[in-house]
Amino acid sequence: MSSLKKAVLVLLLVSSLSVFAVVKIGALLPLTGGVSAFGDLVKKGIELAHEERGTVLGEKIEVVYMDTRSEKTEAANGIARLIDKEGVIAVIGEVISGNSIAAGEIAEKKKVPMVSPSSTNPLVTQGKKFVSRVCFIDPLQGTALAEFAVKTLKIKKATVLTDVEQDYSVGLSNYFIERFKKYGGQAQQLNYKSGDSEFSAQLSQALAFGAEAIVVTGYYNEIALVAQQARALGFKGHILAGDGADAPELIKIGGQAVEGLYFTAHYHPDAPITQVSKKFVEAFVKKYGVKPSTLSALGYDAYMLVVVAIDRAKQKKPELIATAIRSIKNFQGATGVITIDGNGNATKDVVIETVKNQQFAFAAKISASELK
Known part of the structure; x- marks a missing residue:
């Protein structure tokens, strides 16, 4: 085989691989059970964000959803499945604090970053390096x-x-x-x-x-x-x-x-704080026909912040992404300007x-x- 043919073959192989290469992000949400309304609202925000920003590092982003059934045990089992079986490099979730605390223990052990949209209890991030959030704390x-x-x-x-x-x-x-x-x-x-x-x-x-x-x-x-x-x-x-x-x-x-x-x-659509807030409301109303709830806005912010962190890490290594998440300052989100501190908590105003x-x-x- 000539050197030219070999070069062409390599290029074709690389091209075909790049077509199938994806960045997997997990979404650990209560889609059924006692607080399923919360999970549905967050999912709507994630879906909108994914439509707006569907690639990172030149690869397609795949969001893998996992239902916790609103239970702590399922939250822990779910994040383990996302990491071990699905191969996600970061997780958005969970929604309520008790479930995020349970899931966060697994994320920490497996050294994969988890960003909660809305879990406000201090214990969610306390003593952890891989668990952060885009919401204020209790x-x-x-x-x-x-x-x-x-x-x-x-x-x-x-x-x-x-x-x-x-x-x-x-x-x-x-x-x-x-x-x-x-x-x-x-x-x-x-x-x-x-x-x-x-x-x-x-x-x-x-x-x-x-x-x-x-x-x-x-x-x-x-x-x-x-x-x-x-x-x-x-x-x-x-x-x-x-x-x-x-x-x-x-x-x-x-x-x-x-x-x-x-x-x-954390936010109200009638009092937009940033330019992103205004664009988010317009896009959400166009897609869903209603004004967005706080949880949808938080889901949107959590997804966008994770993608920004992957960009900053410049590679798909969970540990580098976790570090990048905690370096984010003055992030212009739908819910306002977000700064992630060294403990993984967001500094922001209360509505x-x-x-x-x-x-x-x-x-x-x-x-x-x-x-x-």
Whole structure:
């Protein structure tokens, strides 16, 4: 075989390989189970981002979705399958903190970067080199919610309902109560469990306590039911929640009972922060026909940030990508300007939303610098 033919053969071989070469990114999401609405919203954001940026390092990006069924055990098993069987070089997920903590242990052990769109509990990234996030953390949002309750709503007595089965809820309650008491507020803390549907005992205690606000730190299903039952018992005060309320199902389940509810959020489409925010909203509405939720925006940001990190790493080595993720500063995302610190946490502002005319509406923005 002539040298020319050999050269042509090599070029053809390289070309054919490049056609089939892909960069695999995992998406570990609760697509079924108790918080499947969260997973669906994040997936929509990832899909939009993937359409906009479908290649990196000259290769096609393949997103491999893995359903955690909203369970911790499945989150751990799912990320192991993504890494060991699918060969992903980075993972977006999980959505809720307890599942991200479980999955993060595996990511850390296998030295593959994981970026959570929305898990806010400090333990998600604590002591880890490979687990990061694009959302704020519970100390920040708990403090912001307490600031809003005291300074804007003038609340002095609050009953805090905590889902003791969720790391997210336990942590958020603690941070809210700590700041609320700092301002002289009186707090009563009562517990429930994921999946509970009857809250009359806790609500009766809240009414006897004279609560001016009921703060539910769990997820949308229970928040909606608490609101319904509180209003049925004649509670006239404020109902507050963390970002676990941020799903359309809150309104579908709660109806008029959640009207006027306030909750912390990472973003609102009516208050775009960056040029990327505006473009994201336009693209999302064009694709899905509705305005994007916070979780969709966070899913979009998580995907884009991972791709940027792969670009910076200049190769498909998970350890280099993990390092690149934590070097990202002033990233222009849909949810705002994001800086990832040395612990893998995002520095960003907190948005307060409310339910107004059965829609999520922007209420306020609290700067992270104000909460120190």
